[in-house]
Amino acid sequence: MNRTAPRRCFRLLSALALGTGVLLAASACAAPAATPAASATADELSGSITVYAAASLKTTFTALAEDFEEAHPGTTVELTFAGSSDLVTQLTNGAPGDVFASADEKNMAKLADAELVEGDPVDFATNVLQIAVPPSNPAGVKTFADLARPGVKTVVCAPQVPCGAATDAVEDATGVALSPVSEESSVTDVLGKVTSGEADAGLVYVTDVIAAGDAVEGITFPESSEAVNTYPIAPLAGSANPTVAAAFAAYVVSAEGQRVLADAGFGAP
Numbered sequence: 001m002n003r004t005a006p007r008r009c010f011r012l013l014s015a016l017a018l019g020t021g022v023l024l025a026a027s028a029c030a031a032p033a034a035t036p037a038a039s040a041t042a043d044e045l046s047g048s049i050t051v052y053a054a055a056s057l058k059t060t061f062t063a064l065a066e067d068f069e070e071a072h073p074g075t076t077v078e079l080t081f082a083g084s085s086d087l088v089t090q091l092t093n094g095a096p097g098d099v100f101a102s103a104d105e106k107n108m109a110k111l112a113d114a115e116l117v118e119g120d121p122v123d124f125a126t127n128v129l130q131i132a133v134p135p136s137n138p139a140g141v142k143t144f145a146d147l148a149r150p151g152v153k154t155v156v157c158a159p160q161v162p163c164g165a166a167t168d169a170v171e172d173a174t175g176v177a178l179s180p181v182s183e184e185s186s187v188t189d190v191l192g193k194v195t196s197g198e199a200d201a202g203l204v205y206v207t208d209v210i211a212a213g214d215a216v217e218g219i220t221f222p223e224s225s226e227a228v229n230t231y232p233i234a235p236l237a238g239s240a241n242p243t244v245a246a247a248f249a250a251y252v253v254s255a256e257g258q259r260v261l262a263d264a265g266f267g268a269p
Contacts, residue, residue: 049245051098051101052080052099052100055083055187058079059207065077065079067256068248083187085107085162097236103162103229111236118236118237122234125261127229127266128205128228130220133200133201133202135214139201141200143221144221154199154200155201157187158183162229163187166229182199191212195215211264
């Protein structure tokens with residue numbers, strides 16, 4: 001069976017859901033059989049799915065899951081959040097799941113190489129780093145270079161985590177070498193070190209600073225443009241509920257899903 005054409009159609013339909021080109025996409029995909037997401041109606045969707053999503057997506061995907069369940073009564077979306085690399089490890093070790101949303105393309109590629117992804121991943125958001133400091137900013141951090149000053153307790157993500165890889169990219173681009181007091185397995189762990197007072201500063205995403213509210217102060221720095229993370233999403237091969245999995249992935253890239261992401265500070269893909 002030729003699976004290439006249906007996969008291309010799913011990607012095209014999902015991407016064009018953001019605009020007014022759905023009819024053109026449907027026409028282009030008319031020859032092959034429709035994907036589950038394209039053919040199922042709201043009434044036909046039922047059952048539960050498990051979504052594995054990057055830790056930086058916790059606030060937005062919790063809201064998206066609730067909205068999806070409301071739009072499709074009879075469906076349940078279970079969410080598992082962690083660093084993207086940790087999620088890949090769980091899935092490649094056999095953890096059951098239906099959808100994966102990564103904070104970078106590298107970790108999604110690992111699942112695709114392992115033939116655990118159904119169809120072509122679709123990019124749905126971008127994100128950049130921001131410096132998070134306690135509201136009082138005790139170390140007087142103002143720039144990225146300040147994070148390398150002696151005595152400044154800086155926390156970052158581990159290199160295998162997308163936010164850690166982005167940190168490495170900024171270090172390479174600027175020539176500023178950081179000496180963090182710890183490297184965490186997720187961006188939320190970095191933020192926790194800052195909000196608890198264990199660190200003077202941490203490198204997290206701008207969306208994490210927004211979600212933290214008054215608990216931290218965000219400091220933008222121009223060098224963050226050197227490491228823009230792109231977020232892809234895809235249903236997983238072997239899903240126990242492929243119809244709902246495909247529908248949820250399409251919902252994330254829809255106009256409504258993009259509005260929720262934009263309100264949280266994510267950039268367009």
